[in-house]
Amino acid sequence: MTQTVLIIGAGQAGARAAEALRTYGFEGRIVLVGDERHAPYERPPLSKDVLVAEDDDDCFNGWVHAAGLYDDARIEWLNDRVLKLDTQRHMATLEQSGELRYDHCLLTTGGRARQLPAAPEGPHTFCLRTLDDAMRLRARLATARSVAVIGGGFLGLEFAASARTRGLDVSVFETASNLLNRALPPMLSERLRTKHETHGVRFIFDATQVQIAEHASGVQIGEDNFDLCVIAVGQIPNDDIAREAGIVTNNGIRVDRHCRTSVPDVYAAGDCANFPYGVADRPTRLESWQNAQEQAIVAARNIAGDAVTYTPTPWFWTDQYDWNIQMLGLPDSAVDRWIERAGTDSKTLLMGLRDGVIVQAFAINQGGELRAIRRLVEEAVPVDAAMLADPTVKLRQLERLTRSTHSGDHGVLV
Numbered sequence: 001m002t003q004t005v006l007i008i009g010a011g012q013a014g015a016r017a018a019e020a021l022r023t024y025g026f027e028g029r030i031v032l033v034g035d036e037r038h039a040p041y042e043r044p045p046l047s048k049d050v051l052v053a054e055d056d057d058d059c060f061n062g063w064v065h066a067a068g069l070y071d072d073a074r075i076e077w078l079n080d081r082v083l084k085l086d087t088q089r090h091m092a093t094l095e096q097s098g099e100l101r102y103d104h105c106l107l108t109t110g111g112r113a114r115q116l117p118a119a120p121e122g123p124h125t126f127c128l129r130t131l132d133d134a135m136r137l138r139a140r141l142a143t144a145r146s147v148a149v150i151g152g153g154f155l156g157l158e159f160a161a162s163a164r165t166r167g168l169d170v171s172v173f174e175t176a177s178n179l180l181n182r183a184l185p186p187m188l189s190e191r192l193r194t195k196h197e198t199h200g201v202r203f204i205f206d207a208t209q210v211q212i213a214e215h216a217s218g219v220q221i222g223e224d225n226f227d228l229c230v231i232a233v234g235q236i237p238n239d240d241i242a243r244e245a246g247i248v249t250n251n252g253i254r255v256d257r258h259c260r261t262s263v264p265d266v267y268a269a270g271d272c273a274n275f276p277y278g279v280a281d282r283p284t285r286l287e288s289w290q291n292a293q294e295q296a297i298v299a300a301r302n303i304a305g306d307a308v309t310y311t312p313t314p315w316f317w318t319d320q321y322d323w324n325i326q327m328l329g330l331p332d333s334a335v336d337r338w339i340e341r342a343g344t345d346s347k348t349l350l351m352g353l354r355d356g357v358i359v360q361a362f363a364i365n366q367g368g369e370l371r372a373i374r375r376l377v378e379e380a381v382p383v384d385a386a387m388l389a390d391p392t393v394k395l396r397q398l399e400r401l402t403r404s405t406h407s408g409d410h411g412v413l414v
Helices: 012-023 131-141 154-165 186-198 240-244 289-303 367-372 374-378 385-389 395-406
Strands: 004-008 029-034 075-079 082-086 091-094 098-101 104-107 111-113 125-127 146-150 169-173 202-204 212-215 218-221 224-226 228-231 235-237 266-268 273-277 282-284 315-320 323-328 337-344 347-354 357-364
Touching: 004 012, 004 098, 012 029, 012 075, 012 289, 082 240, 104 289, 125 131, 146 154, 146 218, 146 224, 154 169, 154 186, 154 315, 186 202, 186 315, 218 228, 266 289, 289 315, 323 367, 337 385, 357 367, 357 374, 367 374, 367 395, 374 395
Parallel strands: 004 029, 004 104, 029 075, 104 266, 125 228, 146 169, 146 228, 169 202
Antiparallel strands: 082 091, 091 098, 111 235, 212 218, 218 224, 273 282, 315 323, 323 357, 337 347, 347 357
């Protein structure tokens, strides 16, 4: 009997999972359901390339797959919405297509933009989560002169950089007293703030009581008027379908290291999934391109019959102005030493050590250097701090020497 895998959520995670099912030998029916009218696409370009591209007709090319792949791989892509998941009957109820029976179900439902009670719905207040959101914002940026950004996280700062690139006056309202204090060490946070301020962004910190009032031509916040306002205060995992089906949720859909939920034959991956991370199995939900892709592939492999675990080394990136900032590892409050490999304001590598082991690293326009130390982070190999800080020592050589020494094969650094 032909088996059916139902994938709910047709974003990057869902599309990569569908592809991986075929790659790893699943020959049955694959149904990929998404409630957006667009084919599966990647979200990182929405806050950057889409907003600053010169040509309206060629401002987006972030499709996950070429158009013909779904037919070639026998993947049924449905623009529909799942209303209910009956895990006892292995049945999903779709808004337009009726009931669909599945043998395995993968939830890749992602997240939705968090709303603010103080941000009324109106023609001048926007969120940025979908391609349609980005296209609406692109159109407004063409005529606007000023914008308020609520939220100084990565999305808010990426949008701010894009808006400044287009020549708008930009004011960022942030509830904390600095930028990204839970994600970046203080020295890097300050440099990022200076970078934005050099480009003309105005920051309003400790903005915990922001009230947004829509009027005919824009919005008012305090004494200031703006042509538009962008809300960028994070996202909420789309776990409603799972919760209503009796699947365990807590800040997302809880899964094990094989991406299995609390209900047989139902898996989850991507922004919506909360999985055990690290040696302590800390419940973790990652909102990143890497996680959406890699966790979805692991889930697909397990559905196809493999037995693989998801043990990521978290990696994030953000592009702001001419800076590409990459981050390896998760914020670690137990970092006891920071080492900066000599660089400049526009090119640097910063590494956080705990007991002589690199547990977190940040690179500005130094992505290749970050890749060179990745295995040291993954394998928790102690490093020589002096050599790590010495710019005359090539990191790839240091990585090879450190790992060989740690394993008992004493190499020579040349």
